[in-house]
Amino acid sequence: MSRVLLLDNRLEILAVGLDLDGTLLDSEEVNVSATLETLRHFHVPEPIGGFNTKTLVGATNNQVFTAILESIGNKALFGLVGKMSAFKRQRFRECIGDTVPVSGAVKFVRVLGLKSLPRALVTSAGNLSMSIALERLGLAREEFEVLLPSDALAQGILPKPDLGQWKEASRLLGRAEEPKSVLAVEDSPKGVSSAHGAGLTVCGIMTTHSEDELLNSGASFVVRSFAELAERLSITL
Structure with a gap:
């Protein structure tokens, strides 16, 4: 198995898990x-003054709409x-062509x-939405090596932002006993907190949130781009 070393602390990374939307x-x-x-x-009114769109990132659709109705x-x-x-999943799939x-x-x-290096895709999306997104990415x-949409989780394992999904990803990657050897790449505080809670090494990528938001949620380090992350791992894109 190939090994990649993080330059700053020489921590051996034996597998990488990646979030999908926003990452x-x-x-x-x-x-x-x-x-x-x-x-x-x-016919549901928006919360007075609108709602913070960042709350959508890293949460399941059920969690988002429950929070809106509560608000x-x-x-x-x-x-x-x-x-x-x-309904929202269907509209998202229909508009996937507008994403990049x-x-x-x-x-x-x-x-x-x-x-x-083994790779896992760990997403709050369901299998169909994940497949459509992969097609859009050209992947x-x-x-x-591991595909873990939220609807593939065994009974009793909760999806992100619960830590269960990332723990399961570590197990499927064969690193259940050494979760720190798995690098999780997440763009949202919810996702970062989930991976951190599961014991992984977490890279926060600043596509949707700030450095402080990601670090305060438990990110081991933060990068602005995949080019910067590759540099930290001493690999060339």
């Missing part, structure tokens, strides 16, 4: 648009959360493969 795929604008369209479709004090609509999530890969993301995934499912 590999620049999808925040489409995600927000689909969420707002869903609220209009179900406007309309718990009577909780029964619609499942239908709202399904994060700069350097695809090349980074492929360079890891050339170095025989094959076979380019990841």
